[in-house]
Amino acid sequence: MESKFTNTDEANALIYGNHGNPFSFLGFHEAVQGKKKGLLVRVFKPGTESVVLIERAKNKRHSMDKIADDGLYELFFPRCKNRFAYQLELSWPGGNTEVVEDAYRFGSLISDFDLQLWGEGNHSRAYEVLGAHVKEVDGVQGVHFVVCAPSASRVSVVGPFNNWDGRLYPMRKLFDQGLWELFVPAMESGAVYKYEIKAQGNPLPFLKADPYGFASEKRPKTASIVSDISGFSWDDDEWVKARDQRFEKPMSIYEVHLGSWKRHLSTNEFYTYRELAESLIPYVKDLGYTHIELLPISEHPYDPSWGYQVTGYYAPTSRFGSPEDFAFFVNECHKNDIGVILDWVPAHFTKDDHGLRQFDGTALYEHEDPRQGEHKDWGTKIFNFGRSEVKNFLISNAVFWIDKYHIDGLRVDAVASMLYLDYSREEGQWVPNKYGGRENLEAIDFLKRFNEVVHQEFPGVITLAEESTSWPLVSKPTYVGGLGFDYKWNMGWMNDTLKYFETDPIYRRYHHNQLTFSFIYAFTENFVLPFSHDEVVHMKRSMLDKMPGDVWQKFANLRALYTYMMGHPGKKLLFMGGEFGQWSEWNEAKELNWSLTGMDKHSGLLKMTADLNKLYQTERALHEVDFDWAGFEWIDFSDVDNSILAFIRQAKDKEEFIVCVYNFTPVFHRSYVFGVPEAGVYKTIFNSDSEYYGGSNKGLDTVQSVPGEWHGKPHHIQIEVPPLSGVMMKLVK
Template sequence: MNDTALEQDIYLFHEGNLRYSYQLLGAHRDRQNGEEGIRFGVWAPNAEQVSVVGPFNDWDGRKHRMERVNDEGLWFAFIPEVDKGMIYKYEILTPHGHLRLKADPYAFSSELRPDTASKVYPLDDYEWKDKEWMKDRQSRNIYESPISIYEVHLGSWKYIEPEVFYNFREYADMLIPYVKEMGYTHIELLPIMEHPFDRSWGYQITGYFAVTSRYGTPDDFKYFVDQCHQQGIGVILDWVPGHFCKDEHGLRRFDGEALYEYANPSKAEKTQWGTLTFDFARNEVQSFLISNAIYWLKEYHLDGLRVDAVASMLYLDFGKEDGEWELNEYGGRENLEAVSFIKKMNEAIFEEVPNCLMMAEESTSWPLVSSPTYIGGLGFNYKWNMGWMNDMLKYMETDPIHRKYHHNLITFSLFYAFSENFVLPISHDEVVHGKKSLLNKMPGDYWQKFANLRAFLAYMYAHPGKKLLFMGGEFGQFDEWKDLEDLDWELLDYDSHAATKRYMEQLHLLYREMPSLWELDHKEEGFFWIDAQNYEQSIVSFVRNGRTSQDQVIVVCNFTPEVYHDYKVGVPKQGSYKEVFSSDAEHFGGSGQINGVGLDTVPVPWQGQDQHITMTIPPLGVSFLKRTSANKEEDHEE
């Protein structure tokens, strides 16, 4: 890096506008005075002295002291004898005269826990082979494409033994064929940044730029993503910019003072989680976080980030009691600095990685989360639909006898379904800490639990919005998620679980082959009710539209165990309809109450439509119907 470029990067870093600060700071191969070595850089404005220490100097801070290059606290050092794989830390002399050993905030790799040193690991040794995927991604319309996400915690998907995990390359060999077989379009990984405590699931981070050593090296993770792309699978990563853990070797009071966190404890403390909030107003922290998002998207070719706990960033009183927080300058509870940062972050990300996915886990009714910043939005392009998730799980947990009293829970989401670009999430948070597994939430006997699960999943895939399902749900895991054990794969030896897995495979096939189920996900013309009012029988019916008249599907859902023969359903077009998918088919474990012959329309108005069909409504079942032929007059008109 020449002096002019270095000065420019330093200026942008302190302005909060250096989008690639990980190229300035951290440990990088360099050549100085004819010698090959590693250049180290760190931001520690309050430090009296900073040294690089490790086995190469017997952890002696007197041997490789860093040079402070400006008043804003950037320190650099060049060490010839250090190369890839060497471990190191920064020894920091605080303003109070204490020596602290800190991991590098910009390290690309770390020691395996419980050890905490950073590792030198240049990122330019891997040769990518996903050019076709990356090229196609540039022109892909993500809004009008099928997106079905398999959410995975690698360490408990499969492991060698408790606390001993497979390598990313081994997971690639096992997980990718499974995801392809199931029919998902994307894998979403719980955070794989370096974290000290397994049971934080990666959400309490110490190394924001470091791939966790639990599963291998940065190159191993690149291989995993590369293989996903070559097999047609996108990769989304959970990302946690809202808070960080307090472990001594991490970011907390990095140079002896509050640096990455707010100095004001009422803003810094996340008492609910025992973590610290980033100081979103500090320019260098903005450069750190924005660079971190871009780093994962660019260096690892990721297709998107799911941004964790956005509400905790937006609200000063999130998870706090009265007296534990302070109003903003306008007397409100919004964290105005965080709002400004989020907008700036998203603007930067979409300029650098235009067609990526930025998905907000935002649990409140904050407006325009997935709208551009130029119209006042936060700038994400997707938002998790937590309202739909809460309503539907509450409804499905209700005994079918009482569901008629809660009918609004399955219809209310359509009042706001097009106010944001939504993902329908059934995530890890809903199947842990005593909440029961998705299957075990379902009421009824053994057969009814599986039938309820199939009906719920069919309704989910028919409802507007992209889809996300946590691992284990696809084959009906009976126990809730056990984060210290792997999934109960032995359940697939039992017919009902094997049939549920087969059901999800076929549901995904249907989903991907029917543009009406995803092409107009975010537009009102993609959906209309046929009948949303039949609360007495807990039956709803609706139409999903694609861009052409042929891409239309009628969906009929029955959330009771009653069978109804000769049931009238209004349809928008004349002709003959075929049941192309039924959650009650016998090979899925259903009762076999299917409509095996064509359903011809009767020219008598019903449910607001000009004609209707008469069909069998299966128990706890969902039917997908497509028109297969029309009368001659309509054929001529079309």
């Protein structure tokens, strides 16, 4: 049947999937037939034999005219001025019928304010607009899809619901903002979908997962899943309201890779988020940690990437369960007074075809120039931080995890790679900034903005930078020229300390400065002292195996190391397995060697870790003044020949202090003199050489000070110093 209203070329563009503006063609449109003005309705339902339009208010039926064998129909309503709600009765071959809503009768659902924020690059909650949202519109339940693809010529929602046919649900383009949207009636949470995108100059359409999708299929499948994440019943209000991450509070972090902490032994399958809540949380609580830091749990396709090559920034990985399951895990952490920190990866993203790379046929999220847009070391793409789409995407993502999943902190991965344009590049492989320098000005602005937004909207939440260079003021506020992070990982301390401890004690006298050097810069930033996952992989050996000597000395060295970390100014972090002395390197493909915890030396180390954490939390001198010289005072840093260090940690109240003594050789000193600031009885409150932990049980329980200057102090004590040990003593009034 010929149509007096429809242009054949435009109809063919729709039928063959080339129409980039379907709302200009489908649904209601003003039309004229002769002298009669009215409204024309077009629908496209391939494979149907006939379509009847039903006026919902009047329940009046109208047979539509089929104007193309491919399933294109139209119907003219003369003298009709007002659009009305309608349904479509579809008749299929074989006599089957169904009544459906027409997606193309609904107008745009995006507010002008959201469009303005989006266009400015200032939308910090873009996830409330973009992605797939279950909604009710005009009394009709469905899903509202919005995606950014400014250079696409056509974008469609596809999935099993339309046999992955990109001709059926082409989206409306909001041309000024590069957004595409469509409300799909009758769709529900749980629907699997992707976006089919047709790009200029590309003859074939391609499929992409939703960058703002709240859930994903379990790998190796790659589609997004409609998920209503608002249904979980949180009961951590008291925790969130009281959340206060002031610097004087203790912070001892247990770093975890969920996929290899524990697995089901019979199948080697992952624990779910809910199973981890039952096992991991009480374990961490018993050990006295204040926080759990999770290696990235955003959706990622490749297990050995550990989560650092992300495809689904807004989706908790389906490896361990649903979004609701992850919310349950966080909620249970909070109910047990444990904060949750996420590893967050804005520095780079994976190249997988279904991800962000060349999303709309162009470099929408990354730089086009590989000298700016690719990390050769990691085989990943680099975000173009100068684009408003990228700023909206990443700032909103940071806010999303805190807002929707009550996350307490974000540890930003690979900050150094963001700050420097020449990071891991040779001359000629990078592009200078507009001033000719190596600083990535757009990334610097992004990091500052990220920290400002997070701290403004969520005052109790912390941000941490993994930054491995001497970039200044990383953990200082942006208003004084800093990047705005709360904390910076102290990579220099970590590297120097591990090199020292890997050295045979007989040679440590030549490396004493590797311990003392950190105190030169210890208070220039708000430091976290990390022994992280990166230090126990790739032939670096486990924490226990790094230690020199026989088995006894290895354990003694490690106990001394952990005691030294707890005494050193700065917050603390230890990767899983280190707490009980795993012998083998970390392997993401299998669980930790839990059988070791039943052996004496390993169980002793585990007990010591728990006691250290609890001591750290209860003794204010060990955590109250971590970032100022007021909390630290040397006793002796010069005994190179004996590899001994001694210092004082002080609380805000100077009357409350702890004397920390460390012996990093196997030599037992029966009588060693240290200066102390006050007279009285000094009691040993911790000794890593205790037999309870597997040590030789050397050292004195109490000692009376003696008047007389020593080490510049007015009094002194004469004590036993155990071999390869750390001892903490407190004045007893």
